[in-house]
Amino acid sequence: MSGRYRLTSVETVENEGTWLFTVRDERDEDVEVLLVPCEDDEGGAVEAWVNSCTHEAQPLYREGVGAAVREGAVVCPKHGSMFDTCSGYCDNGPAAETTLPSVEISVEDGQVYLTDGDVRFLRAGPSEDDDDDDGPSSTSHLRL
Template identity: 55%
Template sequence: MQELTTVETVHEEGSWLFTVRNQYGEQEEVILVPCDDATEQGSTSSRPAADDGVAAWINRCTHEAQRFDTGRGVPMRDGQLICPRHGSMFDACSGHCDNGDAAGTTLPSVDITVSADNTVYLTDDDTTFLHEGSSDGDDDGPDSTSHISL
């Protein structure tokens, strides 16, 4: 179990980016995002990626592997992550998309646990924490073709 950050930090900053090594030995970026559909404090969430006000997702859209967070935080509106390239919107708590080019898909989740003191821990057996921030230091934004303005 790896300590990551706090629920408060994720909610104040809007998201929190970190890098892991997956079960195949490859680096992956993971984002923590606020999830307002959380269960009561200290209880276990029924969603595999969400726990007590925070959800963890692989940092890429299911449509064209576009990164949500390019070093400036995850674009979000009304509890949804917005793909900065094509504008598909994913529910922050379930990861499901019901619109745009990614409609019908769900973001890959990463297991986390929130302690009684609101500390977020990485508890996914298929990943190893490497460091906070992006995997490559590339903070260039996407070439947007979206009709949605942020």
């Protein structure tokens, strides 16, 4: 492991519902990552998923709006596919039978740390090239 970087607190993720940050991957590309609370048997868990629907690379989290989370799942705003917050797996809609790519994190003493050796933390919030503020490119926008 190449070290760790403190991202935020579990309390912040739980209070905000989701939390977004940007990393640089091994291909030197900026990648947005979504932290979501995971209600499992242990409680207080947080998971990290790449902020992109597996169906059409649609962002799940949009600046100023956040991500729609319903019944333990992150909802794609374009087609409604639902990704389990704990496993990243989708069993419905156009993204069915796929799983969101994960980013390794750890939780210690209520703090969330980036521990994935394949990425480097850049910033809290969206990537700087995220200039599409018009929302999903569809005629049906989900608001939950």
